[in-house]
Amino acid sequence: MFNEPVSGHTHDHIDWADRLALLRAADALDAPAQAAIAARLAEKLPVNPTVIDLGCGAGGMSTHFAQALAARSGGTIILVDATPELLHEAERAVRAAAQDHRSGGSTLTGNGRAPGPSGGQHAAAEGTTPTVEVRAVVADLADGSLPDLLPTADLVWASRVVHHLPDQQAAIGTLTAIALADGVVALSEGGLSFSCLPWDLGLGRPGLEDRLQAAQAEWFVGMREGIDGAVPMPYGWTVALERAGLADVSSFSALVDHPAPGSDGLTDYVHHHLSRLATHGADHLSDEDRATLAALLDPVSSHYLGKRRDLFLLGARTVHYGRRP
Known part of the structure; x- marks a missing residue:
């Protein structure tokens, strides 16, 4: 150390x-x-x-x-x-x-x-x-x-x-x-927020992932509000770097792209990812969406995500x- x-x-x-x-x-x-x-x-x-x-x-x-x-x-x-x-x-x-x-x-x-x-x-x-x-x-x-x-x-x-x-x-x-x-x-x-699910899962209302991301955004607002002494930053990261006195400020992005059907590691990650979203977004989701998530995450469910071959990961x-x- x-x-x-x-x-x-x-x-x-x-x-x-x-x-x-x-x-x-x-x-x-x-x-x-x-x-x-x-x-x-x-x-x-x-x-x-x-x-x-x-x-x-x-x-x-x-x-x-x-x-x-x-x-x-x-x-x-x-x-x-x-x-x-x-x-x-x-x-x-x-x-x-x-x-x-x-x-x-x-x-x-x-x-x-x-x-x-x-x-x-x-x-x-x-x-x-x-x-x-x-x-x-x-x-x-x-x-x-x-x-x-x-x-x-x-x-x-x-x-x-x-x-x-x-x-x-x-x-x-x-x-x-x-x-x-x-x-x-x-x-x-x-x-760019990661996407990993098809729009229509064959259970529940289509478009679950969009609603999960919206719920995550609401959780994030609450997380920031719950930090002791939190100070708003109502501008973007490049402006924040300039205000810190940095010069030649710029940005670039790198793509994360794992097409379906992916690997065993991808399935494990999607399981962890959706488990976290289920926890964070529970108060911002409908009963139907919570039930859909529970079925996706339950290994004994016929809809368990580990049985799917259409999982992917795309973001930046x-x-x-x-x-x-």
Whole structure:
């Protein structure tokens, strides 16, 4: 560990440790999109950079950062999360990526520091092996003193975590304070909601997924309202980055596309995904829609989703980024 655990508190009152299986499944299905995002952001970085992954969750994105850095000049990845169980899994995942990458001639290390290469931006110097050092910190992104706990970084990354914090604009200011001059701050927020079900399921009223997404939106409003000290942010993410003082602000998206019939992993993910929507949207759904969901999620039901061959996953992850002047 980079430092000692300080807290497992979360401002949104969500038990994120209990969602570990869902986060792992999402990382597996997001892998192609995450790899594309990591490669695109890595192109903006100097030799032997430091990358900080704030709210790293189960660590899926940082496995791709590690691979992108190892394919270039090496560097350092610092994992940060407020939930120790997730941080432990993130370390495990990145270490596993380290083992996988060794066969390709690159080496990622754990806590042991290794000298960085001195080659060009996209490759190590001749005769050296790119090394990626991995560290971990238990910390709260809403803590204004976070810049004092972490080194400055060439890339500060936060994926779908800022919207769970009381003051989103202040949190982006904290991210910006951690970035080096000319460093990049990048947020994965928004995008296109995932779709996974056909419009007519053969039970219940057609269009269930549209109503589930509407119910999820109502739950999200309530979640934000339930955060102690929540501050509205009535503008988009690019405006928020500009207000934090970042320059060259822009966005790009990566498609997540798993056509039917998909794999066993897709079925498991859809089950977790719909279970979460059923919990979040229960108060915003009709009795008929709740009954339809219950049938889809019941392994002994004739309508159990695990028996279907028309499940799919389609959506997009959007990244908003800017450079600290």
